[in-house]
Amino acid sequence: MRKVEELLKEKIPVGVLSNTHGLNGDLKLHTFTNLPEVIAKLVEVIAYNEAQKKFTYCKFEKIKKAHGYFIVHIAGVNTISEAEKLKGFVIYVDKSAFPKSKDGEYYFYELLNSEVYDENENYIGLVEDIVETGNNDVIVVKKNKSSKEEIMIPVIERYVLKIDKEGKKIQVKLPEWLE
Template identity: 45%
Template sequence: MISFLSELLKDRIAIGQIVNTHGLKGEVKLYPYTNQKTVLMNLSEVLLYDQKRKRYLLAKVKNVRKGPKTYLVKFEGIESIEDAEKLKGYKVYVLLSELPKPEKDEYYFYEVMGCEVVLENGESLGKVTDIIETGANDVLVVKKGKKETLIPMIKRYVIKLDKEERKITVKAMEWI
């Protein structure tokens, strides 16, 4: 079961989690993990996975509407609030191939999380453990042991982002 499940999830990424029901006719509230509205509004077939119960479902999406803080999703075969109630807590996965290709200087968070960050001289600063969205630019949270370093993702500091090698080369900063 575990190897089958890891095979199912291998080429997929979680784009949100079902947090509640909406109305009486089987709609659910999807809390998004992405700010890519096109990904959320164009859902067709998704994998639903509940890690606690180790259950998964392949589901076809009938309709998606934008709500205030969530997206309202209607799945085929989910026709009542009782049916929808059973989906609370499930994460929603899409195939990586369904994501729009990022522009040259853009990236998805999953491509950066876990990357090693090194200075120009090759010294390792650690691995990316989190990303803070500030509005102006993203800031990488890099950890090595107990030391945590914040690195703005701007051209002034980032020399190279190598997604294949999973390595980010940065200039030495005064606070490092």
């Protein structure tokens, strides 16, 4: 497992190969990012299937936008049966594939696993997930990995006082309903 963590440490998951498309080995890529320009520029990626515990390196030869997903052709995959073997693989890219986020902006990967503290520097937990609500994002904070208890904090100025992306630290004012 350590090898998996080391290999993916500086990588970001950008999508999952979900199904075949057509007869020539093309696959549907459902993305985790709202930056189509990142997907459009993909060439060499790492694909990992957690259920199978398998890695493969892929070279995208063609990428085209479809309705809510991309259709990709991977070098050496020319039949439906070859493409079937890649279903469920998550595509990872280097962080450098993303444009640098500006002040006041963030990518989800920059906040995930950040330590969260209140305004008195009391440890609250780690950011385990981020939920998009339409109006604003909400960070899901857990005291520890084994805890089932979650605290949800809206990512708005009223509650998020400071985000240190590089230091993986977020300072918040707890919402009234959590005090």
